């Protein structure tokens with residue numbers, strides 16, 4: 001019983017930590033594409049420009065407590081901020097559970113990678129851009145993953161680096177505008193992280209989910225011919241699942257095919 005309480009408390013703290021990081025990543029997604037500093041300048045209400053006090057900055061709680069309105073001018077706070085904080089918290093708990101609730105080196109490296117992926121997904125959603133700075137922020141923990149005990153070999157990583165990014169680059173050279181430069185760099189870095197097998201799996205998951213979303217957009221609005229939507233979030237989601245569950249999924253599939 002006491003153990004469960006301790007676990008719940010631990011997960012609660014990790015969730016709150018993740019929600020705080022998520023809140024910060026929301027600011028990153030908002031400011032980086034506009035070239036604004038992410039460390040200088042306190043958070044402010046975009047409507048009345050009043051700086052937020054510490055008690056207005058508690059993730060999730062402030063939003064609900066203030067009934068999603070600015071305390072000064074009453075302007076509504078977008079739901080996007082709430083879901084960004086929720087996503088950060090859930091992500092941290094998810095990564096911890098995937099490591100059987102141990103704070104090992106894999107947990108910290110994976111968490112940094114997942115937060116970078118979340119920042120990239122949010123920025124791409126907000127601005128259809130993946131800035132180079134965020135790719136660099138992802139590359140740092142990806143390099144750190146070289147030191148982890150369970151890690152793909154260097155040959156697999158090097159193939160992963162090129163096996164999807166180069167075809168995407170060639171397609172974009174042939175048909176300009178097919179993929180953004182940021183998407184291609186993202187896929188290259190994720191490929192180096194995952195090794196080639198899990199890279200292909202991640203791409204498969206991204207195409208499956210992105211394709212489903214694209215079809216939904218087409219059906220919903222037949223007249224709208226400009227079918228551009230941010231593909232980065234799907235790539236990030238695919239990379240996330242491939243990172244945490246890729247090997248299990250691949251083993252399961254091989255077992256299915258070979259009849260084991």
Ligand SMILES: [Zn+2]
Nearest residue numbers: 045048070073
């Ligand atoms: Zn305000």
